[in-house]
Amino acid sequence: MNPLKHLLIHTCVALMGCTMVPWAAAQAAAVPNLVQAARLGQAQAVTALLEKGADPDARLANGRTALMEAAARGHYETVRALMIHGADKLLKDGAGHTAFDLAFEKQHGDIVALLRDAS
Template sequence: MSETTLTPEQTERVLAIALDLARVGDTEALADFVDHGVPADSSDASGNTLLMLAAYHGHADTVRALLDRGADPNRRNARDQSPVAGALFKGEDEVVSVLRKAGADLDAGTPTARATAAMFGREHLLAD
């Protein structure tokens, strides 16, 4: 967090708020948090990044904002799941498109995005 030194408790609270903002897709507020020092690749205890949470919950604008601020489209959580596979699982077509344009690796993670698409009949989303 930039100029102000926060206590560990304050840092934990700021992170919790940022994670909630990603879940609900409050793009403007989350972008402000990141612009003021919250790392774009912040994650919860399970390794779910802000990007993963925004992607999983279908918030394409929030995903774009995080990517614009340096979030890694390929960072996987502790269960080796990728944001693009999560978006495919949830049927979030626009998010899948945004992540693909950002260079999401369709062969990374367990299951891969390709395997997830095949499981749910969404292979067309991965066609070039």
């Protein structure tokens, strides 16, 4: 097993008590590991992947990035980790939405403020 996948699985089990992360399904759907970790709110795993060279702006087929996925789901620490590692908050998905737009739509005020105030 890829060491990064192992780290993500271990982190998920340790922090959330999950018994399984759907890696095969994620890979079949062409979901980058970074985006999958961001969706789950796994800030430590996101940081580890970024420190190993993951592209902070990797996209899904619909144009969404890890930052957009984390912002839409209210994962503040994950959004913060992505921003620290250079994720571009100005990118737009296929529908023209930014991470800010998605956080605003879902009423995640803390993330809206973080994205608004980030330089």
